[in-house]
Amino acid sequence: xxxxxxxxxxxxxxxxxxxxxxxxxxxxxxxxxxxxxxxxxxxxxxxxxxxxxxxxxxxxxxxxxxxxxxxxxxxxxxxxxxxxxxxxxxxxxxxxxxxxxxxxxxxxxxxxxxxxxxxxxxxxxxxxxxxxxxxxxxxxxxxxxxxxxxxxxxxxxxxxxxxxxxxxxxxxxxxxxxxxxxxxxxxxxxxxxxxxxxxxxxxxxxxxxxxxxxxxxxxxxxxxxxxxxxxxxxxxxxxxxxxxxxxxxxxxxxxxxxxxxxxxxxxxxxxxxxxxxxxxxxxxxxxxxxxxxxxxxxxxxxxxxxxxxxxxxxxxxxxxxxxxxxxxxxxxxxxxxxxxxxxxxxxxxxxxxxxxxxxxxxxxxxxxxxxxxxxxxxxxxxxxxxxxxxxxxxxxxxxxxxxxxxxxxxxxxxxxxxxxxxxxxxxxxxxxxxxxxxxxxxxxxxxxxxxxxxxx
Ligand SMILES: [Zn+2]
Numbered sequence: 423x424x425x426x427x428x429x430x431x432x433x434x435x436x437x438x439x440x441x442x443x444x445x446x447x448x449x450x451x452x453x454x455x456x457x458x459x460x461x462x463x464x465x466x467x468x469x470x471x472x473x474x475x476x477x478x479x480x481x482x483x484x485x486x487x488x489x490x491x492x493x494x495x496x497x498x499x500x501x502x503x504x505x506x507x508x509x510x511x512x513x514x515x516x517x518x519x520x521x522x523x524x525x526x527x528x529x530x531x532x533x534x535x536x537x538x539x540x541x542x543x544x545x546x547x548x549x550x551x552x553x554x555x556x557x558x559x560x561x562x563x564x565x566x567x568x569x570x571x572x573x574x575x576x577x578x579x580x581x582x583x584x585x586x587x588x589x590x591x592x593x594x595x596x597x598x599x600x601x602x603x604x605x606x607x608x609x610x611x612x613x614x615x616x617x618x619x620x621x622x623x624x625x626x627x628x629x630x631x632x633x634x635x636x637x638x639x640x641x642x643x644x645x646x647x648x649x650x651x652x653x654x655x656x657x658x659x660x661x662x663x664x665x666x667x668x669x670x671x672x673x674x675x676x677x678x679x680x681x682x683x684x685x686x687x688x689x690x691x692x693x694x695x696x697x698x699x700x701x702x703x704x705x706x707x708x709x710x711x712x713x714x715x716x717x718x719x720x721x722x723x724x725x726x727x728x729x730x731x732x733x734x735x736x737x738x739x740x741x742x743x744x745x746x747x748x749x750x751x752x753x754x755x756x757x758x759x760x761x762x763x764x765x766x767x768x769x770x771x772x773x774x775x776x777x778x779x780x781x782x783x784x785x786x787x788x789x790x791x792x793x794x795x796x797x798x799x800x801x802x803x804x805x806x807x808x809x810x811x812x813x814x815x816x817x818x819x820x821x822x823x824x825x826x827x828x829x830x831x832x833x834x835x836x837x838x839x840x841x842x843x844x845x846x847x848x849x850x851x852x853x854x855x856x857x858x859x860x861x862x863x864x865x866x867x868x869x870x871x872x873x874x875x876x877x878x
Contacts, residue, residue, distance in 0.1 A: 429442070430456075432451070432485065433451055433453050433482065433492060434482065434492075434519045434520065434527050434528075434529065435516065435519060436455060436456055436457070436515055436516045436519055437453040437454065437455060437456065437492070437494070437519075438453060438454055438455070438456045439451055439452070439453055440452040440453060440454060440495070444488075445491075447488060447489065448488060448489045448490070448491055449485055449486075449488045449489070449490045449491070450491050450492075450493055451482075451490060451491070451492050451493065452492075452493045452495065453492050453493070453494055453495070454494070454495040454496075455494075455496070455497075455513060455515065458470065460497065460499035460511065460513050460514070461514060462499070462501040462503065462506060462508060462511050463508075463511055463514060464501070464506050464507060464508040464511070465501065465503045465505070465506040465508070467501055467502060467503040467506065469499040469500060469501055469502055469511075470499075471499060471500040471502065472497050472498070472499060472500075473497075473498040473499060473500050473510050474497070474498050475495055475496065475497050475498075476495075476496055476497075476498065477493055477494065477495060477496070478492075478493075478494040478496050479491055479492070479493055479494075479525075480492045480494055480520060480524065480525060480526065480527055481525065481526050481527070481530055481555075481556065482526075482527045482529070482530055483527070483529055483530050483533070483555075484553065484554035484555065487554060488554065489554050489555075489556055492527070494520070496512060496513045497512075497513045498510050498511065498512050498513070499511055499512075499513065526557075530555065531565060533555065534550070534555065534557050534561070534562060534565050535565045535566060535569050537549060537550055537555075537557075537562060538562035538563060538565055538566040539566055542562075542563075543559035543560070543562050543563045544559045546559070546562045547559040547562055550562070576626035577599055577606065577624050577626055577627050578601060578626060578627060578628050578629065579599070579600040579601050579627075579628065579629040579631070580597055580598060580599060580600060580606065580624075580627055580629070580630055580631070581597070581598045581600050581630075581631040581632070581654055582595060582596070582597050582598075582617060582630060582631070582632050582638050582642075583595070583596055583632065583633055583638075583654065584596075584612050584633070585608060593611070593612050594608050594609055594610055594611060594612060595608070595609040595611070595612045595616065595617055595638075596608055596609075597609065597620070600629075600631060607620070612637065613637075614637045614638065614640050614641040615641070617637070617638055617641040617642075617645075618640075618641035618642075618644050618645045619645075620645075621641060621642055621645035621646050622645040622646075625646065627646055627649055628648075628649055628650065629649060629650050629651075629652060630642045630646065630649050630650070630651050630652070631651075631652050631653070631654040631655075632651060632652075632653070632654060633653075633654060633657050634653055634657050634661070639651055672742050687805065689801065689805070690798065690801055690802055690805060708729075708731065708739075709739045711729065712725060712729060712731070712736055712739045712740065713739060713740070715728065715729070716739075716740050722736050722737060722740065754785070754786065754787035754791060755787065755791055755792075755795060758780055758783070758785055761780070761783070762776065762780070762792075762795065765779070766796075766799060771796060771799075771800070772796070773789070773792050773793030773795075773796040773797070774789060774792075774793070776792050776796060777789045777792040777793070780792065
């Protein structure tokens, strides 16, 4: 028995076909919902009052080797319920036909999901293209993820740490499932009591990774006395690297002597660095005096009385915990130094121009930072040239000219503090700026072991 094929049987149920046409290689089918009323999603009231109509483009299953797009003429209804907070709502379609805001019909979405599951992102995208289902590899993965069920197995291993809503202003606590690598929840603050209450409600937790502060530890100990507490990896790394830097800082003088980067040229410093350098020279004098006293066997207590410096400072100096020439500080420029070097090498040497371009790349520092960098670069190059001219015929310079015991590269990519020794380590012993000091700081007190060990 034959049965007539209705146009509306070619589109998902609940739609009526208005018209159809080809647009390039696509078949466009204009449809509208067959029903005349809308159901408010907030209160469930039936509405017949249409606010306006709009069009949605939705991809459907292919037909005769063509991509099919439904042009849905959808409606917005007014909700007439007095107590409903929603005044206007968009038309909803039957479950399993078209989800709100979806770009694909439910039947197409289901096929996309299965393709993604079976083949993964990229291969499934290639295969889908042959099947006339235009979806990208990212969409495939997104559909798989969206449809995956949330795991419901009990929490066992969690990490808890501070989390900033707004840095330096408002903090919360974040709790992560370390087995699934997922955020479990955010607690509204970082009070131990809040964390304790949450942890108490999750007795299945067996391991808590946390920072090394006491707050979360105390909360975990009270809420989950059976759970093992471990230091979290980030904190361990942070502590290890800080300890390493401290150790290096204490041995800076030896390191510089070994790598031969031992001359500083005050002419190449920025104004701020020069201030730091002058301060350093003053500190060195003090340190030398303190060390001389200490070497003579005078106890710390008496040195305090004699010099008027604090007990803390004297203990630091005697233990060799003094700080380096330049303060170690992350510069806003650090990230962009390779780019700047490249630009400099290719001939762009105008500070303002460099700043403008760098701002376009996301740099948020001021023009001054860049122009200072450019000035320093220029000075360094000039000094290099001058040095090259001077050194012709003067190659047999006396070794003690190279003696100040301080770091600084004239090229100053890694301007200050411990960054300069890193750079120097990388570069070997090339010494750019051998302009001698009349009175190098180490020679004033002359009491450091390393200074004595150095050949004169
Ligand atoms: Zn309503």
